Amino acid sequence: ACYQKLSVHCIQEKFPQFDFEKCKQLLIESRNYYSTHILLDFFSSILEKVENFVKLTSEHKTVSIDEFMLFLDEAGKISDFNERLKTPSILNFEYRSRRYRLRKEQVKDIEDLTTIDESTGLFKSSVIQRMMAAGKTLVLGTISVVKKALDKKKLSILVPPSSLYQSNLSAMQARTYSFFKAQGHNFIFPRLTFGDDNFQKTVIPFLELILENIERVRQRSDYFVLSPESLQSFLNSYIELLNYHGAIYNRIKKVDENSLEALKLYAKLYNIFRKESSIILDEIDMTMDPKKELNFPTIEKEPYNMTAVALMTDLIEFSVFDEDVRKVGLDIHGNNQSGLTVEGYKEYVKVLLEYIKKQLGEKRSLWSINFAGIDDSDIMAFLSNPEMDHMKGWINSLHEDSKGTLADALIIVKAQITKKLQESFKGTTNLNFGLAGSLRPQTEYAIPYLAANTPSPSSEFADRWETLVKTLLTLASVECTESLAKNMINQLKK
Structure with a gap:
């Protein structure tokens, strides 16, 4: 026991x-x-x-x-043993794992996550932000999800990001059973469809089964691991059923008993999730963003500014081959950008600005075509000043003259040159990503910073412009051709 x-x-x-x-x-x-x-x-x-x-x-x-x-x-830094005696689940975790010893801040985090507020009778809502590999999932998630399940009035639920769902589910189930004999359960909530034929056959029996399982798990002090898709599907189906029920009533002026019965079960399930559950969201900033989480990981809420994409691609391509860039210590083909000094980066920016100035003066250049009708000196004055608010009135006037796309592109390019490029250069060496071993063993890939704790090819990317730049750096480091790029994309699709 x-x-x-x-x-x-x-x-x-x-x-x-x-x-x-x-x-x-x-x-x-x-x-x-x-x-x-x-x-x-x-x-x-x-x-x-x-x-x-x-x-x-x-x-x-x-x-x-x-x-x-x-x-x-x-x-x-390891927490004292009096703290362990206050929290028996920590003792259990450390004893069964044999090798993990909690730090003081981890003990405090667990207390914050699992303390019930006496005024409300609920667990406190809190967000814990820690660095990668700080034990958020392994330690805090494991102990907290089990400790919260001890309160049989509450249903304990863990929700990891979609990209980590399968790996987190199996690992969490193995840990909690081995350490606590607590079982982790999961179910997939599909996007249900409604009609006269399927209420009694599928919808109502399915909802009744889910409610039975929830009560069984709660009484055993076990817990659920649910995917964001399941929660999203549940909410979407609930809203669709409300609309369906209302439409039937408006049409025949009579309550449809089948949809009403299903609606009551949905409402009961909704109240359990809303009022009788304690939910731990792993990687909360990524978990419940449907446009980022439930589609391909690099999908963003706003589309890329393709003018800015073209211009940044041009700048990276120039940086790969230009001798003046190499003289400041930057060798993108050699993948040494993370070692560029602060002074070296300032010199690199000067070279970029000279290149842009020259390109603006050439009639058929990419920059000249994009910014036809805008004074070159204004563009250079805007890009050369590191203050983002510099020439704000001029940028606003471009928006008013129906040149908002070009204005946004200039803002993006300036932000990249001023600060973002330097940030993107960090952490791009001594790392291996994707197909580096099979394509070119002697050259390692640049890897985009991953927002998720456990880096994997399907993890969420932190920033789309950083992703763009580091993808360009990666392609440059392996001398990527068009056919090679297509091959990489096909591999990623698989």
């Missing part, structure tokens, strides 16, 4: 012959047992480090002392 949830009521359920005090004493004994073993494991790891350090020769000790001191410093 302690192995399952480490709570008094779990012991009482397993051993009804025990009174409350005996169950409480058993819980205390099991906590002490867990704490002792965790302490022994913890000190054993320190002793092992000390023994290895002592065995080193004097010349190697000098090299290893920083690593050893860093280990001790990290050990000092």
Whole structure:
């Protein structure tokens, strides 16, 4: 019983012959047992480090002392054991995992996530933002989703992003069962269709089955893992059923009993999700954005400004081959852009501006064709000043003259030159992405920054313009031809 949830009521359920005090004493004994073993494991790891350090020769000790001191410093950040006794699920997690030790801020995050507000009787709504690999899913998600399920009045639900749903589902189910004997359940809520024939055959039986499963999971102190698509489909179907029910009534001036019965079941399910559930949204900034989450990951709410795309492509292509760019220390083909210094970037911007000025003066250049009718000196004055509000009145006048697309393109290009390009250059070396190994083993790809915690080819991209620039950098680093680009796209589609 302690192995399952480490709570008094779990012991009482397993051993009804025990009174409350005996169950409480058993819980205390099991906590002490867990704490002792965790302490022994913890000190054993320190002793092992000390023994290895002592065995080193004097010349190697000098090299290893920083690593050893860093280990001790990290050990000092681990939460004290009194905190573990307050939160038995943390004890259980650490004991069963054998190797994970929670830091102080992780313990605090779990307390914030799983504390019920006495004034409302609900778990507190909160957003926790941490760096990648900080244990949000592995530690906070695992412990919190199980701890919240102990309150049988609430349904505990975890909602990961679509791109991580399958991997997170199986991993979470394995962890929670191994550590807590708590089972993770899932169901797919399809986009239901309504009509006279299918209410009694499919819709109503399906909704009744879902409600039965929810009650069973809640009473077992288990939890659900749902995809964003399922929640979205549920809401869409609910709204469509409301419209269907209203349309039938308006047509025949009589309540349709089948749709009314289905509507009552939907309302009951809606109230459970809305009022009787505690939902943990993993990667919340990506999870419930339907235009980004439920379609291809790089789909954006606003279409690309294709003029800006063409101009940025031209600037990157120029940067690959120009000798003056190489002189400032930038070799995009060699994929060294993350090492460009601040001063080097300033010199690079000067080279770009000289190139743009020259292109504007040529009659058939890409820049001249796009910006015909706009004074070249105004364009250069706008691009050369790093302040984004510089010449705001001039930009506004372009919008008023039906040249809004060109004005937006200039704003995007300026933002890229001033700051965004430099940000996109970071983190593009010593990383491997996509088909680098098979295409050109000696050259590694530039990789776009991934918003999701667990980088994978299907993860959400953080910013579309960063994605565009880093895609161009990637293609430049492998001397990508048109046929090679098409092949890469076909591989991605698969």
